[in-house]
Amino acid sequence: MPRVDTLPESSLVALAKAGSREAFGPLYRLYARQVYLYALAVTRGDQAAAEDVASEAWIDAMRRIDRYEDQGGGLVRWLVGLARYQAMTHYNRNRRHELPVGIMRDSDTAEQPEQPAENDAASRRRDELRARLYAAVDELPPKQQMVAKMRLDGMRDCEIVKVTGLSQKAASSNWYYAQRSLQNRLVAA
Known part of the structure; x- marks a missing residue:
């Protein structure tokens, strides 16, 4: 053998x-x-x-x-x-x-001075949008969800192809349809 x-x-x-x-x-x-x-x-x-x-x-x-x-x-x-x-x-x-x-920067953990209310409102709005985006990603079909999470986490196409075993075309297609679906969901909300 x-x-x-x-x-x-x-x-x-x-x-x-x-x-x-x-x-x-x-x-x-x-x-x-x-x-x-x-x-x-x-x-x-x-x-x-x-x-x-x-x-x-x-x-x-x-x-x-x-x-x-x-x-x-x-x-x-x-x-x-x-x-x-x-x-x-x-x-x-x-x-x-x-x-x-x-992924936290040193500045994220250091004490920050009190910011004006506009920054608090902008920060809350950004956090709300981020939460809506990730909730929408969680509703995507499995392959689109996997590719979208990797893209949002900064992975390049070549890395996604290696990790998932998808072809370049399939990875790109899933990312394209995920973006369309996310846009439709977030604009409608």
Whole structure:
């Protein structure tokens, strides 16, 4: 039998489904970076949270590999789905932060002088618009939602393609339709 490292993904998945923990090493080496980059995107740059999310996704993958069925996109798409679930779980447990700590600037945590009321009103309006945008994103179809969240979190098309396993055309199309839907929802509201 050939070495596990040299087997194609489908054979590694079959071995893992049969209970081989040895098959996870090569699968991890193949997809760890993509899972982490996705986790980093959905945690908005919070490296510690991204590491937690990615680790939990891999643990979940080891527990649930027997349930994996390729529905297009291969194993990486399934792993990204697990990471998405783990990210939601992570932020539901840790709701005390509106934004992940990793993207806060020093000026956000320093004491700020009292600002005029216009700034308070503008800040409230900006926060309200941001909340409406993210609520609208959550109502998009799954693929559009995934691509929209990554784009809003600053990921480039090439990164989205690598992380999701979508083609360039599919990623662009999902972003286009997500933008149209978001515009319609936010203008109508």
